[in-house]
Amino acid sequence: MLEQQLLNALTLGSVYALFALGFTLVFGVLAVINLSHGAVFMVGSYAALAMVSHLNAPLWVAMIGAMVVSGTIGLLVDVLVLKPLRARNAPHLIPMIATIGVGIMLTSAAQGIFGAEVLRFPEEIMPMGDFMVGEVHVRALEIAIVAIAFVLMAVLFTLLKRTQLGRALRAIAESPKAAYLLGINVEGLFHITSFAAAALGGIAGVLIGLNFNAITPFMGQPMLHKGIAVIILGGMGDIRGALIGGLFLGFAEVISKAYLSSQMGDAVAFGLLFLILLVRPSGLFGRKLERKA
Amino acid sequence: MNAPQQPNLLSIRNVGKHFGGLHVLQDVSFEVPAGSIYGLIGPNGAGKTTVFNLITGLLTPSAGHIDFQGQSLIGLEPHRITHQGIARTFQNIRIFKEMDLLENVMVGMHDHLNYGGFGIFLNSPACRAAEKKARERALELLSWVGLDHKADMLADNLSYGDQRKLEFARALATEPKLLLLDEPVAGMNPSEKTILMEEINNIRNRGYGVFMIEHDMRFVMGLCDRIAVLNFGRIIAEGTPDEVRNNPDVIEAYLGKEDE
Numbered sequence: 001m002l003e004q005q006l007l008n009a010l011t012l013g014s015v016y017a018l019f020a021l022g023f024t025l026v027f028g029v030l031a032v033i034n035l036s037h038g039a040v041f042m043v044g045s046y047a048a049l050a051m052v053s054h055l056n057a058p059l060w061v062a063m064i065g066a067m068v069v070s071g072t073i074g075l076l077v078d079v080l081v082l083k084p085l086r087a088r089n090a091p092h093l094i095p096m097i098a099t100i101g102v103g104i105m106l107t108s109a110a111q112g113i114f115g116a117e118v119l120r121f122p123e124e125i126m127p128m129g130d131f132m133v134g135e136v137h138v139r140a141l142e143i144a145i146v147a148i149a150f151v152l153m154a155v156l157f158t159l160l161k162r163t164q165l166g167r168a169l170r171a172i173a174e175s176p177k178a179a180y181l182l183g184i185n186v187e188g189l190f191h192i193t194s195f196a197a198a199a200l201g202g203i204a205g206v207l208i209g210l211n212f213n214a215i216t217p218f219m220g221q222p223m224l225h226k227g228i229a230v231i232i233l234g235g236m237g238d239i240r241g242a243l244i245g246g247l248f249l250g251f252a253e254v255i256s257k258a259y260l261s262s263q264m265g266d267a268v269a270f271g272l273l274f275l276i277l278l279v280r281p282s283g284l285f286g287r288k289l290e291r292k293a
Numbered sequence: 294m295n296a297p298q299q300p301n302l303l304s305i306r307n308v309g310k311h312f313g314g315l316h317v318l319q320d321v322s323f324e325v326p327a328g329s330i331y332g333l334i335g336p337n338g339a340g341k342t343t344v345f346n347l348i349t350g351l352l353t354p355s356a357g358h359i360d361f362q363g364q365s366l367i368g369l370e371p372h373r374i375t376h377q378g379i380a381r382t383f384q385n386i387r388i389f390k391e392m393d394l395l396e397n398v399m400v401g402m403h404d405h406l407n408y409g410g411f412g413i414f415l416n417s418p419a420c421r422a423a424e425k426k427a428r429e430r431a432l433e434l435l436s437w438v439g440l441d442h443k444a445d446m447l448a449d450n451l452s453y454g455d456q457r458k459l460e461f462a463r464a465l466a467t468e469p470k471l472l473l474l475d476e477p478v479a480g481m482n483p484s485e486k487t488i489l490m491e492e493i494n495n496i497r498n499r500g501y502g503v504f505m506i507e508h509d510m511r512f513v514m515g516l517c518d519r520i521a522v523l524n525f526g527r528i529i530a531e532g533t534p535d536e537v538r539n540n541p542d543v544i545e546a547y548l549g550k551e552d553e
Contacts, residue, residue, distance in 0.1 A: 171400040178387040183375035
């Protein structure tokens with residue numbers, strides 16, 4: 001049943017990639033490791049669940065709603081937490097620690113509002129229409145997850161590569177000071193980036209919530225660890241790296257769970273990551289570690 | 294602040310800057326006329342780069358006035374000041390190494406290319422036209438500095454002299470009226486300096502004002518219409534290259550040590 005596992009791996013890997021993309025975008029543009037990204041992911045999941053079960057919203061509306069809710073939290077984190085730290089020239093570790101605090105607050109809030117038990121999406125909202133391709137059982141949900149992940153990634157790639165907004169963001173990633181003096185509203189683009197990155201994290205939360213149909217306040221933590229691993233593997237701040245790294249981790253995890261040991265899946269996946277980093281310490285697409293302030 | 298029609302592009306009056314008890318600039322005044330090349334010279338640590346940082350809004354003066362075309366720049370954010378028509382290059386070159394030359398220049402057009410990021414997906418004729426026009430303008434600017442044939446090259450692969458020229462083209466892309474050059478010939482060999490001197494003259498002849506900080510005396514004397522000399526945070530002389538060259542204070546403070 002290799003084909004079946006490959007489909008599972010593709011599904012999981014594309015969500016990892018989507019999650020890591022937001023994470024790496026914030027690192028690339030703002031030079032901040034935003035450790036609240038896991039919690040924002042979890043919030044996306046709950047936001048969609050609340051819209052589906054309390055407002056009877058259709059799933060696609062709930063997905064967009066979740067992106068808006070998560071994105072808004074990302075924006076608020078930038079305005080209320082990161083911006084004051086930037087204004088005070090805080091050293092790199094400080095914003096990272098501050099976002100740990102944000103993550104804890106969000107997790108506690110979710111626990112207070114929704115309780116600590118596992119919540120599930122109602123069965124009737126799941127996309128219907130499973131089918132067989134040869135021996136492989138394909139769920140419509142998996143197709144939807146992979147499609148949504150890849151469409152969003154394609155949108156982001158095009159945006160960064162082909163538009164003035166993308167050029168401006170890449171300029172900031174290389175030198176915020178030079179970008180500032182070329183007339184680019186750096187603060188404004190920091191806000192936009194924070195919103196977009198968190199929105200990507202939020203939709204990833206919805207997709208994972210749907211895939212495993214289990215939502216808890218603590219689901220963000222393991223995802224955060226995987227996200228960190230993915231962007232380190234791909235090369236910090238590199239968009240292609242997040243995509244390849246996310247898919248790699250998905251495949252490594254699923255295949256090792258299926259063929260080696262279900263308990264050791266994560267251990268094998270992270271062990272492989274470690275081996276790759278021994279060979280390529282700055283990641284698959286990592287640039288030389290230099291950055292001009 | 295009550296400035297009637299300023300004949301000068303940039304006017305700096307009684308500007309002071311201190312960091313805590315350290316007075317970096319005191320009572321600095323000079324005027325940069327339109328359409329000329331103006332030089333600010335002085336020994337290391339005299340406060341030259343601080344003057345640039347005050348003009349471009351990276352720092353705020355502790356005292357005095359900075360007016361551009363009769364309007365105060367004080368308190369404006371750097372991107373607003375760029376919008377007013379001031380562009381700058383850096384002492385340490387800060388091109389975007391991971392982008393090609395064309396993209397580097399197009400980043401400088403940010404103020405003039407606002408079709409919104411999602412325009413590309415709507416693929417509207419207006420945004421395609423804007424993008425095409427920007428590309429053509431970027432190519433034109435690259436041709437001004439003789440780099441148009443390398444437009445698709447990654448900026449990281451340029452020689453040092455070419456990187457400096459790319460910075461000029463990128464700064465001009467913001468459509469400035471005044472170009473600030475921070476030590477444009479630092480680290481260049483004599484032939485590169487000669488080429489750059491021509492480039493700067495060309496830029497002036499196209500109607501831009503140029504204001505530069507520079508250590509290289511021969512370069513400054515050969516190029517500038519007027520020069521101000523800064524020493525220990527104060528202007529000690531101002532005038533044409535000949536006037537400055539013969540000023541005893543300048544000779545003592547600066548030229549005497551420059552003998553190399």
